Amino acid sequence: xxxxxxxNNDYPVHPLIKERWSPRVFDAQPVEDxxxxxxxxxxxxxxxxxNDQPWRFIYAKKGSAAYDxxxxxxxxxxxxxxxxxxxxxxxxxKEKFDSGKTNFHAGHDLGLAVANLTLQAQAMGLGVHxxxxxxxxxxxxxFDVPEGIHVSTCLAVGYYGGDTDxxxxxxxKSEQAPRSRKxxxxxxxxxxxx
Amino acid sequence: xxxxxxxNNDYPVHPLIKERWSPRVFDAQPVEDxxxxxxxxxxxxxxxxxNDQPWRFIYAKKGSAAYDxxxxxxxxxxxxxxxxxxxxxxxxxKEKFDSGKTNFHAGHDLGLAVANLTLQAQAMGLGVHxxxxxxxxxxxxxFDVPEGIHVSTCLAVGYYGGDTDxxxxxxxKSEQAPRSRKxxxxxxxxxxxx
Numbered sequence: 001x002x003x004x005x006x007x008n009n010d011y012p013v014h015p016l017i018k019e020r021w022s023p024r025v026f027d028a029q030p031v032e033d034x035x036x037x038x039x040x041x042x043x044x045x046x047x048x049x050x051n052d053q054p055w056r057f058i059y060a061k062k063g064s065a066a067y068d069x070x071x072x073x074x075x076x077x078x079x080x081x082x083x084x085x086x087x088x089x090x091x092x093x094k095e096k097f098d099s100g101k102t103n104f105h106a107g108h109d110l111g112l113a114v115a116n117l118t119l120q121a122q123a124m125g126l127g128v129h130x131x132x133x134x135x136x137x138x139x140x141x142x143f144d145v146p147e148g149i150h151v152s153t154c155l156a157v158g159y160y161g162g163d164t165d166x167x168x169x170x171x172x173k174s175e176q177a178p179r180s181r182k183x184x185x186x187x188x189x190x191x192x193x194x
Numbered sequence: 195x196x197x198x199x200x201x202n203n204d205y206p207v208h209p210l211i212k213e214r215w216s217p218r219v220f221d222a223q224p225v226e227d228x229x230x231x232x233x234x235x236x237x238x239x240x241x242x243x244x245n246d247q248p249w250r251f252i253y254a255k256k257g258s259a260a261y262d263x264x265x266x267x268x269x270x271x272x273x274x275x276x277x278x279x280x281x282x283x284x285x286x287x288k289e290k291f292d293s294g295k296t297n298f299h300a301g302h303d304l305g306l307a308v309a310n311l312t313l314q315a316q317a318m319g320l321g322v323h324x325x326x327x328x329x330x331x332x333x334x335x336x337f338d339v340p341e342g343i344h345v346s347t348c349l350a351v352g353y354y355g356g357d358t359d360x361x362x363x364x365x366x367k368s369e370q371a372p373r374s375r376k377x378x379x380x381x382x383x384x385x386x387x388x
Contacts, residue, residue: 011228011235016210016318017310022241023340032206040382041205044375047216049326053375057382064324105326108346111305113239116211118306123208132243132299143387150303178245181238181247188234188251191260193337 004159004178012114016122021179023127024081024171026158030061031087035124039157042120043113045175054106055113058143064085069142073135074154078147081171085129085156090139092151096176129156198372205378209318215373217321218275218288218365220352225281233351236314237307241332248288248300249307252337256280261335268348269327275365279323279350284333288347304346311320316350323350 005021060066070088093106136151199215254260264282287300301340330345
């Protein structure tokens with residue numbers, strides 16, 4: 001557990017939520033296959049609109065050609081640290097229901113699944129860093145992702161730990177800074193807006 | 195714990211994920227204010243793109259005028275069961291970053307926050323039923339939600355329990371049916387699509 005990165009919560013929350021954070025360095029040990037299976041199993045049991053389960057994932061382990069291909073699809077900023085992660089996961093969502101109707105909640109439901117995956121990771125000692133900084137069109141092409149599936153984010157996954165000296169000074173500072181959030185009165189309202 | 199509704203998981207997952215499901219009846223007891231605070235606190239500490247925290251919530255307790263206003267904004271199908279819930283929560287997301295740029299992950303990040311809220315609920319014995327069936331434009335108007343904030347879903351929240359005889363025959367069957375999901379090989383791929 002990282003004392004600095006624990007949520008400075010105003011009301012009680014479960015330890016899996018309090019202690020989760022998004023590291024940019026990871027312990028060098030690989031993530032076991034059975035742990036990877038448990039990550040996706042947690043995603044699998046998320047709720048979704050019409051139980052459509054629109055989430056899709058392409059993952060790769062460090063050392064594989066596919067891993068390097070995922071790295072190539074990330075913004076340069078993310079390329080600067082992401083190779084510390086033993087596993088990378090591209091996330092995507094299916095844009096339409098099988099009926100052909102647009103699923104306006106497909107991205108939202110991917111988020112539900114990724115949060116489940118992240119909390120399952122936390123329960124197994126793994127950290128997950130989510131990145132929006134993905135050249136998604138490039139990723140669609142590189143991985144031949146079919147039409148109707150939209151690449152969304154990338155997840156860096158590995159055991160917490162790892163040497164922050166491997167990071168640039170700016171990222172090292174971020175790695176050692178407390179997490180911060182808006183207060184509840186800025187986003188949760190009773191009975192009326194605001 | 196509801197034996198029927200436990201995930202029939204193929205790989206180990208945390209009990210909060212295994213045992214969560216989406217009830218349509220609830221125990222009549224109100225949800226304590228401090229528990230409501232913990233729900234939003236869990237949402238608060240979710241990850242988000244650029245730490246923008248785009249999630250917004252309007253909640254109401256059964257018996258209040260605002261509760262009835264939320265019910266009025268739901269699809270008729272949901273109106274048929276949702277008033278069993280002691281608490282209703284409209285969810286919404288902020289569409290742009292403060293810079294003015296569109297946040298393409300705002301709905302996704304709302305999903306991350308709602309999943310946190312749902313797992314916190316589970317940890318406190320509360321069930322959450324998410325609904326996409328919201329007349330969102332009506333909800334925007336009824337609650338004077340400002341431009342740039344997009345109403346997304348509604349959450350019915352209450353203690354698990356409650357009498358399934360209160361439901362229509364169709365919903366009672368659904369309430370007593372096992373949860374089902376695609377297999378991992380349909381959505382989680384190593385190294386390449388499919």
